[in-house]
Amino acid sequence: MTVGIYFATTTGKTEDIAERLHGLLGNANSPKDLADLNDLKEFENLEGIICGIPTWNTGADYDRSGTAWDEMLEEIGKMNLSGKKVAIFGLGDSSTYTENFCDAMEELHAFFKKAGATLVGYVNKDNYTFEESKSVVGDRFCGLPLDEDSESDLTDDRLRSWATDLKSQMPGL
Numbered sequence: 238m239t240v241g242i243y244f245a246t247t248t249g250k251t252e253d254i255a256e257r258l259h260g261l262l263g264n265a266n267s268p269k270d271l272a273d274l275n276d277l278k279e280f281e282n283l284e285g286i287i288c289g290i291p292t293w294n295t296g297a298d299y300d301r302s303g304t305a306w307d308e309m310l311e312e313i314g315k316m317n318l319s320g321k322k323v324a325i326f327g328l329g330d331s332s333t334y335t336e337n338f339c340d341a342m343e344e345l346h347a348f349f350k351k352a353g354a355t356l357v358g359y360v361n362k363d364n365y366t367f368e369e370s371k372s373v374v375g376d377r378f379c380g381l382p383l384d385e386d387s388e389s390d391l392t393d394d395r396l397r398s399w400a401t402d403l404k405s406q407m408p409g410l
């Protein structure tokens with residue numbers, strides 16, 4: 238049993254972050270592009286799943302990512318992933334899209350929850366500057382938001398700190 242990292246991307250930033258995170262975690266499988274995956278059955282053989290998702294469809298209620306994740310959401314919701322730990326990181330732009338910062342994370346979060354997974358890797362929102370985000374659940378982000386467009390200088394620290402959190406929250410790392 239092990240941990241897999243899955244991402245989808247339009248301009249490559251989410252893939253880059255998936256690779257950097259993989260380097261920090263050491264123990265997870267090499268990142269896979271969701272667009273190359275034929276079916277999601279392999280999720281069932283993992284102990285933990287880490288997902289990277291950018292936000293492109295600004296303000297949308299559904300299909301917020303504009304990537305391969307959007308077509309997979311219904312299928313994820315129908316799976317039985319109880320007992321699995323799932324963590325999400327999101328790519329966005331807190332300056333230009335400050336009212337919809339990393340909105341897509343929450344959509345993924347909702348469907349994994351529907352599948353019975355245990356979501357981990359929540360992040361304090363106080364260290365971010367933004368107006369609104371659908372990905373604030375309770376008073377925390379339901380994953381790790383990253384902003385390579387306006388705050389790339391903060392990414393290293395954010396990633397390192399999240400990797401440390403995940404090592405204590407996700408068996409198999």
Ligand SMILES: Cc1cc2nc3c(=O)[nH]c(=O)nc-3n(C[C@H](O)[C@H](O)[C@H](O)COP(=O)(O)O)c2cc1C
Nearest residue numbers: 246247248249250251291292295329330334338339
């Ligand atoms: C047309 C367009 C729409 C975007 N919409 C949002 C948005 O609603 N919220 C957000 O946080 N970022 C938004 N972004 C920023 C992207 O999410 C960000 O550039 C991200 O790093 C892209 O990741 P990718 O290279 O993996 O596709 C948008 C960018 C563009 C060009």
